[in-house]
Amino acid sequence: MSSSYAPTFSRNDKGPIATWFWTVDRGLLGAALGLMAIGVALSFASSPAAITADDSIADPFHYSWRMLVWASGGVGLMLLTSLLSPKGVRRIAVVALLLAIAVMALLPFIGDEVKGAARWINLGPFSLQPSEFAKPSLIVFAAWMFAEAQKGQGVPGVSIAFGVYALTVGLLVIQPDIGQTLLITTTFIAVFFMAGVPLKWMAVIGTVGVAGIVSIYALFGHVRDRVAVFLNPGAEDSHQIDRASEAIRAGGLVGRGVGEGVMKRHVPDLHTDFIYSVGAEEFGLILSLLMIGLYAFIVVRGMSRAMKLSDSFAQTAAAGLFMLIGLQACINVAVNLNLIPTKGMTLPFISYGGSSMLAMGLTMGFALALTRKRPGAYEPGAGAWPGGRLLP
Template identity: 80%
Template sequence: MSHGYSPAFSRLDQGPIAKWFWTVDRAILGAALTLMALGVALSFASSPAAILADESITDPFHYSWRMIVYATGGLGIMLTTSLLSPRGVRRIAVLGLLGAIVVMALLPFIGDTVKGAARWINLGPLSLQPSEFAKPCLIVFAAWMFAETQKGQGVPGVSIAFGAWILTVLLLLIQPDIGQTLLITTTFMAVFFMAGVPLKWVAALAAAGGAGLVGIFFSFSHFRDRLTAHGSTDRDATFQIDRASEAIRAGGLVGRGIGEGVMKRRVPDLHTDFIYSVGAEEFGLVLSLVMIGLYAFIVLRGMRKAMKLNDPFEQIAAAGLFMLIGLQACINIAVNLNLIPTKGMTLPFISYGGSSMLAMGLTMGFALALTRKRPGAYEPGATLPDRRRILP
């Protein structure tokens, strides 16, 4: 009798879970699960210091227990969504985008205003931020519309996709949420580029984006203040990022040790936007590079798989979703390293926050579903669409 290792599922098993196990990218899934585990671990390091800002909280691990709940919910969404077919992904994305737009439109009337921004709707124990769910749903919907345009059957996919993007951006600016606006716009334009738009359109859109950024600078004082404060010598204006930078420097190569961080007690929003600095102080450069490496692995492997997909919709949507995860991670880490002004952007799978964790579970679930191995899904030598297909 053999005593060798036996996998959980046989390749001959035709059940839906077994088929999922053998067709999903287990390496990307493992990297995402590792990031979630790091997020839970870092919540135990940050929660005791984070509760100091709220005298009504007495349990030092209040945020940690909630983080476990959020991570469990995000994991459930990710695994469930990864079972979907490409058609199922499209359906959920359309419904999710419509729902997010409706709720975002109602936020000025029913939303909770925090720090001058109405971005959340209170659902009892959970404050939901609909824009987090709009991001992956918009990317999938736009990829679908661009792919339909490529078929040349008269579907005005480009116009529909741009209409959805403009509506989403306008609702974000009303809140206002400039960080999410820039992230969604950058990813949307990247998806448009990957769909085969000519380079002259890319240049025109880049110019329009630059003009829009100038308009935002003069229209939104808080955005202007953050830009002008970046690199300022005024210690009051840069207090938050200065404390985060001190925490990162204090960590050195291997960190102060588990629970030994002291700078984190002086970092505002340490458990959300600045969780990276908490990890860097307690675990040093080693953990920082591990986190960056995991994000790089997910994005690079995901983009490589997307480029090999045979269906244009699956190609564009999967690549856009992996790019969305990578861009958000880059923005958060760049803020923590004081490379760019603060954006209020969470670190995917690691920062505390119910909406962020659940939405990231949805994003990764979509991406895993689209890159699963199916008959005819991957063709040798397949690449992203020809650059001349989508527009004349």
């Protein structure tokens, strides 16, 4: 009897699962699964402290069990969407974007208002935040439209992409959700640039962007308040970020130990927006660097794979999706470190939240599907961004 181990999938196996296994980037998949595992582990560390804000919850691990469900759903969605072809990615993205826009349009009338913002629709035991699904879907749709415009066949792809972007951002501002608006805008502009836009248009877009930021600051009082708190450390309203900063400092190199965190009991939204500070306090700088390293690996490896794709749509869409994940992670970590004003934005794959976890599974699934090693997907010499010009 041979002691040699027979692999589960043979390279000669042409079945869909075996083909997926040998063509998907298992490094990127492993990094995403690793972050999800960290998220589940940190939910068990944060849940007992998080439920103290809600007397109606008796189970100290209420959020942990729910996190397990969302993480399982996120993994399943990621794996299912990673099986798609580029055409399938486009189709699912368009459907998801249309549904997200439709629900966002209804939020002012049927949405649940939390902290002055109507961003969620109540579906019984689950609250859905449609903007989370609009982010990856819009990036894929915009990349498709820009690629169609490059072909020079009369498709007004640029106009369509900007029109849908303006509609999406308009609905976000109405909620209001300024953090998501800035994240989507930054990623959208990056996709536009990577698609081959002339630099003169980037200057125009940059000017409009600055004007938009000034307008947001002037029109929304909560934005001005957050900037004021950021510029005035120790202000009365800085309790949240002050406690998060103390938690991170208290963790040191190796942390206080599992379940030994103290400052997390005083950090509002610790299991969502400030889960990074919980991990830093209990597991120290080591876990912090591990999380940041996994995000960096996903972005660097993902962008490298995307840059070598031969199809302009797949190349731009994949790069935009990896950038979306990286930017959102950077914003959340920067807020926890008090480097930028606070924004209600989750840490990808790690923060508690059904919409966030499922949407991140969709985002990573799209990216994995687009970067799979299909025949002709990676042609020799395809190592630079497309040189096509979208606009005259």
